Amino acid sequence: MDKTRESDSRKLLGRLKAALAEDSAGQERLDRITTIISVSMGVEVCSIYLFRDADTLELCATEGLNPQAVHKTRMRIGEGLVGRVARTRRPINAADAPAAPGFRYMAETGEELFSAFLGVPIQRLGEPLGVLVVQSKQSRAFSDDEIYGMEVVAMVLAEMTELGAFIGEGAALAPLHRRAASFRGGIGQEGSAMGHVWLHEPRVVVSNPIADDPHEEMRKLDDAIETLRVSVDELLATAASADKEQTQVLEAYRMFANSRGWRRRIEEDIARGLSAAAAVEKQQTATRARMERVPDAYLRERLHDLDDLSNRLLRILTGQGRETGAEMPDDPILVASNIGPGELLEYGRRKLKAVVLEEGSVASHAAIVARAWAIPLIVHAGPITSEALNGDLVLVDGEHGIVHLRPEDAVVDSFRDKIAMEAAQQERFVSLRDKPAESPDGVRVRLMMNAGLMAELPSLESSGAEGVGLFRTELQFLTQSRVPRRGELAQMYSRVLDRAGDLQVTFRTLDVGSDKVLPYMKAQDEPNPALGWRAIRIALDKPGVMRMQVQAMIRAAAGRKLTVMFPFVAQLQEFREARQLLFREVERERRMGHILPTEIKVGAMLETPSLAFAPAQFYTEADFISIGGNDLKQFFFAADRENERVRRRYDTLNVSFLNLIEMIVRRCAEAGTPLSFCGEDAGRPVEAVVFAALGMRALSMRPASIGPVKHLIRRTNLASLRKVIDDARASGAQSVRPAVVEHLYRPNNGA
Ligand code: PEP
Numbered sequence: 001m002d003k004t005r006e007s008d009s010r011k012l013l014g015r016l017k018a019a020l021a022e023d024s025a026g027q028e029r030l031d032r033i034t035t036i037i038s039v040s041m042g043v044e045v046c047s048i049y050l051f052r053d054a055d056t057l058e059l060c061a062t063e064g065l066n067p068q069a070v071h072k073t074r075m076r077i078g079e080g081l082v083g084r085v086a087r088t089r090r091p092i093n094a095a096d097a098p099a100a101p102g103f104r105y106m107a108e109t110g111e112e113l114f115s116a117f118l119g120v121p122i123q124r125l126g127e128p129l130g131v132l133v134v135q136s137k138q139s140r141a142f143s144d145d146e147i148y149g150m151e152v153v154a155m156v157l158a159e160m161t162e163l164g165a166f167i168g169e170g171a172a173l174a175p176l177h178r179r180a181a182s183f184r185g186g187i188g189q190e191g192s193a194m195g196h197v198w199l200h201e202p203r204v205v206v207s208n209p210i211a212d213d214p215h216e217e218m219r220k221l222d223d224a225i226e227t228l229r230v231s232v233d234e235l236l237a238t239a240a241s242a243d244k245e246q247t248q249v250l251e252a253y254r255m256f257a258n259s260r261g262w263r264r265r266i267e268e269d270i271a272r273g274l275s276a277a278a279a280v281e282k283q284q285t286a287t288r289a290r291m292e293r294v295p296d297a298y299l300r301e302r303l304h305d306l307d308d309l310s311n312r313l314l315r316i317l318t319g320q321g322r323e324t325g326a327e328m329p330d331d332p333i334l335v336a337s338n339i340g341p342g343e344l345l346e347y348g349r350r351k352l353k354a355v356v357l358e359e360g361s362v363a364s365h366a367a368i369v370a371r372a373w374a375i376p377l378i379v380h381a382g383p384i385t386s387e388a389l390n391g392d393l394v395l396v397d398g399e400h401g402i403v404h405l406r407p408e409d410a411v412v413d414s415f416r417d418k419i420a421m422e423a424a425q426q427e428r429f430v431s432l433r434d435k436p437a438e439s440p441d442g443v444r445v446r447l448m449m450n451a452g453l454m455a456e457l458p459s460l461e462s463s464g465a466e467g468v469g470l471f472r473t474e475l476q477f478l479t480q481s482r483v484p485r486r487g488e489l490a491q492m493y494s495r496v497l498d499r500a501g502d503l504q505v506t507f508r509t510l511d512v513g514s515d516k517v518l519p520y521m522k523a524q525d526e527p528n529p530a531l532g533w534r535a536i537r538i539a540l541d542k543p544g545v546m547r548m549q550v551q552a553m554i555r556a557a558a559g560r561k562l563t564v565m566f567p568f569v570a571q572l573q574e575f576r577e578a579r580q581l582l583f584r585e586v587e588r589e590r591r592m593g594h595i596l597p598t599e600i601k602v603g604a605m606l607e608t609p610s611l612a613f614a615p616a617q618f619y620t621e622a623d624f625i626s627i628g629g630n631d632l633k634q635f636f637f638a639a640d641r642e643n644e645r646v647r648r649r650y651d652t653l654n655v656s657f658l659n660l661i662e663m664i665v666r667r668c669a670e671a672g673t674p675l676s677f678c679g680e681d682a683g684r685p686v687e688a689v690v691f692a693a694l695g696m697r698a699l700s701m702r703p704a705s706i707g708p709v710k711h712l713i714r715r716t717n718l719a720s721l722r723k724v725i726d727d728a729r730a731s732g733a734q735s736v737r738p739a740v741v742e743h744l745y746r747p748n749n750g751a
């Protein structure tokens with residue numbers, strides 16, 4: 001590295017440090033920073049553009065451009081050179097800017113005078129904050145050292161967490177981490193909750209980005225890397241005998257911890273004046289930016305490892321992180337970028353009020369756990385982890401998929417009213433608990449609950465469910481680091497049956513694959529996992545686990561009834577094979593002298609369109625059928641249930657889908673085979689009454705939905721509703737929803 005540049009950079013950072021330490025108002029400080037940079041770099045212009053919102057940048061300070069343009073000039077991301085830097089998050093170095101592709105002339109700034117342009121992104125750990133620009137009259141390309149120096153300065157700017165304060169007219173607005181913010185996301189689980197933020201992985205704050213003494217910072221880095229290396233070695237030693245994949249990951253860590261390139265880049269940044277922690281964070285920001293660009297999944301995983309390693313190093317250097325000593329609030333709302341089911345379960349059911357994830361998906365494991373706990377869950381909730389601080393007030397509106405962070409008082413007040421109204425409504429549903437779900441025209445519908453964890457079973461009593469229509473057995477597998485043993489499973493299934501007493505429990509055999517990847521299962525590299533090797537397909541190809549699982553079920557149900565169903569059956573033959581497998585195990589248990597269940601019912605989930613059209617024998621051979629609407633709908637409409645963009649595009653009450661449901665109802669009736677519906681739609685009151693009007697006599701749903709669904713069934717004349725549905729279908733409507741809703745909510749007509 002060029003020594004002169006190195007000391008220039010240190011001098012510049014030294015001046016910035018002094019400016020940051022000054023007790024001046026925000027805007028004044030930002031202005032001063034632009035002056036310092038332009039003087040130090042020998043350029044006429046230095047400007048700072050910051051994000052106003054996710055799409056718009058605003059000129060917030062400038063030395064050299066027209067001062068009148070500050071807080072006036074705005075551009076969209078991708079627009080002009082500045083917008084392009086923001087979008088690509090890479091520097092643009094143009095000797096002749098007006099001739100560069102994408103240049104946009106902004107008359108109000110007076111920038112036509114300047115030829116050379118260098119813009120670098122201001123970002124913090126993958127969170128884009130703005131763009132730092134220098135311009136000069138003289139046409140020249142900036143050197144690599146200058147670009148590098150600007151990146152270091154941008155890093156220091158990014159650490160000024162109050163950057164958000166400079167947006168808008170003057171510096172009147174509240175700083176980024178103090179202002180109110182809302183995030184719209186996908187609904188993983190409905191419900192409303194009010195509480196305080198608890199970050200799953202609290203952000204590490206680098207409070208001192210500029211170092212006084214590079215030698216001292218180098219020493220800190222050496223010590224921290226040594227500590228890191230020892231801890232990785234220790235982890236490796238304890239994991240050595242454990243599973244191979246874990247060891248591989250740790251080996252990769254060790255490789256990075258010893259990687260010269262990674263370390264050299266950090267050292268170079270320290271030499272330029274950054275503190276050790278800021279230099280590590282700068283590398284981490286670069287890694288995250290790369291991670292977003294790399295299409296190769298393997299490489300992305302390795303970058304993810306590197307990111308994780310930087311995180312560990314940062315925690316060592318700052319002494320912060322998980323063990324920050326912060327106290328969990330009484331009403332915690334967990335905020336995380338993503339979380340696995342095991343980690344979520346560690347928090348325990350009673351503790352959390354809601355979960356908000358930046359990533360995740362509606363059908364993710366965490367979503368299944370949150371649903372099991374009946375706490376609201378929002379997924380894809382924007383950049384909330386970088387905005388939220390531990391202890392912030394947060395409102396989760398699981399009905400509309402909105403999270404209000406540090407809300408204004410008026411929002412809090414109306415949210416309180418909403419929660420009170422919901423509570424009052426729940427009270428009304430409680431009074432229905434022991435009443436049957438029977439329509440005024442005498443149709444009785446069985447309402448059951450879905451479950452997957454032992455902890456959910458108390459809901460059987462409180463919700464008034466008439467049994468468990470779907471017990472998702474994979475949760476037990478997802479929350480462990482190894483395949484559960486037969487004895488453990490048998491014990492758990494037995495406890496489930498004990499708890500259910502006389503009520504029926506329908507165990508679904510293991511439904512893994514697609515998004516439900518077991519921690520100890522080798523992830524399949526499949527182009528379309530939802531259409532891939534999953535559920536019954538795995539069970540039939542590699543029957544070991546399913547055999548063990550059904551043995552556990554048979555033992556758990558010794559001397560009582562056993563009800564089992566197979567997931568994701570696409571054709572009759574698969575159902576026959578799975579059933580045979582089960583009865584072979586029954587025979588084996590009998591030969592071994594074990595007590596057998598008194599009755600065994602074997603059914604199938606109907607969640608592929610092909611099964612709806614299966615030979616009539618399927619309908620007669622199955623003891624019962626349960627429609628898995630979540631999957632059936634995604635395959636019927638060819639719309640990925642995990643893709644928020646297309647998930648809601650096709651209405652469940654779409655005429656085509658209802659025609660399919662009606663055909664299944666008819667074929668089951670002809671065969672005399674009981675039918676139920678256990679997808680999420682069964683828990684939505686309007687959908688539920690439509691299914692009932694089409695002839696469905698059993699629905700299985702999350703416990704919290706039983707009250708609202710029962711309430712509507714008890715008020716809806718299903719024969720009249722059927723007529724409304726038929727008329728809407730005859731009219732050529734795409735969905736019967738408008739007609740149904742109009743009918744249901746017309747005075748004296750129910751609801
Ligand atoms: C379904 O597909 O509707 C279903 C109930 O199963 P899961 O959501 O577990 O895939």
Ligand code: MG
Pocket residue numbers: 567607628630631
């Ligand atoms: Mg399914």
